[in-house]
Amino acid sequence: MTRAGRPIPTLSCKQCPIHLEGEWCVLSDDELETVTAAKRDRLFEPGEVIFHQGDACDGMYWIRDGLVGERRLDPDGEMALVRLSHTGKALGYQELLARKPYRNSAEALKPTRVCYLSRAVIRDLLDGNSRLGDLFLLRSLRDMEMTEDDYVTALNRGIRSRLLHALLTLYKHYGHFEIDKGHVLEIPIARKDLAALIGTGPETISRTIRKLEKERIARFEGRQVVFSCIDTIQAEIRSTG
Amino acid sequence: MTRAGRPIPTLSCKQCPIHLEGEWCVLSDDELETVTAAKRDRLFEPGEVIFHQGDACDGMYWIRDGLVGERRLDPDGEMALVRLSHTGKALGYQELLARKPYRNSAEALKPTRVCYLSRAVIRDLLDGNSRLGDLFLLRSLRDMEMTEDDYVTALNRGIRSRLLHALLTLYKHYGHFEIDKGHVLEIPIARKDLAALIGTGPETISRTIRKLEKERIARFEGRQVVFSCIDTIQAEIRSTG
DNA sequence: CCGGTCGCTTGACCAATATCAACGACGCGC
DNA sequence: GCGCGTCGTTGATATTGGTCAAGCGACCGG
Numbered sequence: 001m002t003r004a005g006r007p008i009p010t011l012s013c014k015q016c017p018i019h020l021e022g023e024w025c026v027l028s029d030d031e032l033e034t035v036t037a038a039k040r041d042r043l044f045e046p047g048e049v050i051f052h053q054g055d056a057c058d059g060m061y062w063i064r065d066g067l068v069g070e071r072r073l074d075p076d077g078e079m080a081l082v083r084l085s086h087t088g089k090a091l092g093y094q095e096l097l098a099r100k101p102y103r104n105s106a107e108a109l110k111p112t113r114v115c116y117l118s119r120a121v122i123r124d125l126l127d128g129n130s131r132l133g134d135l136f137l138l139r140s141l142r143d144m145e146m147t148e149d150d151y152v153t154a155l156n157r158g159i160r161s162r163l164l165h166a167l168l169t170l171y172k173h174y175g176h177f178e179i180d181k182g183h184v185l186e187i188p189i190a191r192k193d194l195a196a197l198i199g200t201g202p203e204t205i206s207r208t209i210r211k212l213e214k215e216r217i218a219r220f221e222g223r224q225v226v227f228s229c230i231d232t233i234q235a236e237i238r239s240t241g
Numbered sequence: 242m243t244r245a246g247r248p249i250p251t252l253s254c255k256q257c258p259i260h261l262e263g264e265w266c267v268l269s270d271d272e273l274e275t276v277t278a279a280k281r282d283r284l285f286e287p288g289e290v291i292f293h294q295g296d297a298c299d300g301m302y303w304i305r306d307g308l309v310g311e312r313r314l315d316p317d318g319e320m321a322l323v324r325l326s327h328t329g330k331a332l333g334y335q336e337l338l339a340r341k342p343y344r345n346s347a348e349a350l351k352p353t354r355v356c357y358l359s360r361a362v363i364r365d366l367l368d369g370n371s372r373l374g375d376l377f378l379l380r381s382l383r384d385m386e387m388t389e390d391d392y393v394t395a396l397n398r399g400i401r402s403r404l405l406h407a408l409l410t411l412y413k414h415y416g417h418f419e420i421d422k423g424h425v426l427e428i429p430i431a432r433k434d435l436a437a438l439i440g441t442g443p444e445t446i447s448r449t450i451r452k453l454e455k456e457r458i459a460r461f462e463g464r465q466v467v468f469s470c471i472d473t474i475q476a477e478i479r480s481t482g
Numbered sequence: 483c484c485g486g487t488c489g490c491t492t493g494a495c496c497a498a499t500a501t502c503a504a505c506g507a508c509g510c511g512c
Numbered sequence: 513g514c515g516c517g518t519c520g521t522t523g524a525t526a527t528t529g530g531t532c533a534a535g536c537g538a539c540c541g542g
Contacts, residue, residue, distance in 0.1 A: 072389075072393045074393070074397060075479040076479070078397040080393045080396045080397050082389060082392070082393065094382050094385060094386070097378065097379070097382060098379060098382040098383070098386075100386075103386065103389065130371055133374055133375060133378060134374060136378060137338065137374060137377060137378040137381060138338070138339065140378060140381040140382055140385060141335050141338060141339045141381055142339070143385060144335060144381060144384060144385045144388065145335070145339075145341075145344065147385065147388050147389055147392055148313075148323060148344065148388055150392060151323070151388055151391060151392040151395060152313045152315070152321045152323065154392060154395040154396055154440070155321045155395055155439075155440030156315060156319040156321055156440055158498070158499090159498080159499070160498095190518095190519070190520090191519070191520060191521090192519080192520090198396075199395070199396030199397055200499075200500085201499090201500070201501085202519080202520070202521085203499095203500080203501085203520090203521080203522085204498090204499060204500075205520090206520065206521050206522075207499090207521090207522085210521090210522095222520090238316040238317070399528075399529090400528080400529070401528095431489070431490090432489070432490060432491090433489080433490090441529075441530085442529090442530070442531085443489080443490070443491085444490090444491080444492085444529095444530080444531085445528095445529060445530075446490095447490065447491050447492075448491090448492085448529090450491095451491090451492095463490095
């Protein structure tokens with residue numbers, strides 16, 4: 001559970017599929033070269049921890065590809081999965097910019113390649129390109145929006161609604177449509193993580209899943225789900241659920 | 242519930258107790274003068290709405306003094322009190338900077354004076370002072386931290402713990418210590434808002450309060466609370482509760 | 483002074499969820 | 513193949529919290 005990840009050869013930023021979105025798009029070719037030269041890439045296997053809650057933050061990470069879960073451990077030992085982060089997401093940028101220790105641990109849930117940039121490099125980039133700061137601000141605002149939405153959902157929706165919401169979100173990232181089967185999702189995380197994501201235990205997840213099957217809303221087989229009618233679920237999430 | 246607030250004479254920024262903290266501290270005297278000249282001040286009575294969820298955002302507000310609740314209405318009619326904002330807090334800056342409609346409604350919960358700055362003025366300030374953007378970023382990061390903390394709390398703490406947490410937070414802002422009575426808090430909001438803040442109904446608040454009284458953790462009389470031992474409560478919140 | 487509304491509380495009841503325990507399936511190391 | 517741990521499931525049971533209904537006191541307008 002606790003390793004540093006395996007160093008891998010540096011991936012070029014120019015060829016990176018995410019170099020045109022988010023913060024990267026404002027960087028000049030020269031700056032991109034600098035980043036490519038300065039960053040250190042690593043591969044984390046599922047279960048490996050990229051950084052630990054409480055640790056000092058001395059740089060930030062981008063997810064090149066893979067899946068990362070940010071976990072928060074309560075003083076009493078309860079663990080919550082605060083969010084899932086996918087390709088293109090930044091990890092630890094908030095703590096870096098605010099000069100604070102990591103609030104959450106980041107753990108690879110699938111094989112994940114990340115690009116690491118040290119505080120000094122980020123500082124130079126920020127000093128050299130004033131627009132970069134604006135884009136970090138925008139990223140922070142977007143993240144805030146999502147967290148606030150999740151917060152409201154957690155406050156006044158039941159487990160069933162939250163589970164459907166989580167599954168639908170996962171579907172958007174990992175699902176696909178098959179003409180003969182329908183909307184298929186291979187759930188990329190374990191039951192207990194699905195539970196930690198919506199604030200319950202694995203038992204309740206199991207039971208809620210069986211309810212959904214009885215109501216023919218979705219069919220589950222291991223980690224694969226087939227949704228009968230996505231629109232119906234959307235509607236249920238929006239209205240009372 | 243829906244008025245525009247009463248215009249009041251402009252309050253000088255130089256004499257404002259909050260002009261030295263947060264974003265303001267980086268402004269020059271000239272810039273402060275500009276702000277004073279450009280802003281429009283208003284007074285909102287309890288129940289009046291400063292802006293509505295879904296409305297377009299064309300400026301931002303600072304709370305000069307008073308208390309504001311940000312409410313979020315679900316598609317199914319459930320209302321959550323996302324956060325309480327006090328003197329010195331900015332309202333609507335996220336939506337302004339992200340160019341999005343308001344996510345929540347802002348309602349005065351006590352008589353509240355706010356300073357309004359239009360988008361154009363903020364733009365000019367941002368263009369003229371590059372450090373201002375950095376400070377908005379920091380504010381956003383701090384707000385994110387608080388929301389994320391609340392989110393985790395909502396995910397894996399029960400009503401009782403969340404209520405204690407909310408009361409303690411209120412105590413920090415509105416409480417005081419009396420040598421003969423102890424730690425006294427005049428709760429500044431109604432029961433139903435206290436309920437909406439932690440995601441339950443007024444009935445459950447009532448019952449939870451009586452439990453706390455039976456356990457001699459606090460004594461309630463109307464909106465006044467006297468805490469027996471703040472430290473005990475702190476401990477209970479940190480550990481399992 | 484009266485009727486009405488609102489905020490808060492209480493009771494009774496029910497639904498949702500947590501908790502404890504056990505079990506089968508599976509993968510892994512030996 | 514065997515032992516072992518993990519994952520997912522299920523059952524029984526306890527607890528929490530939600531819902532409906534009623535009551536009570538304060539405040540307000542007529």
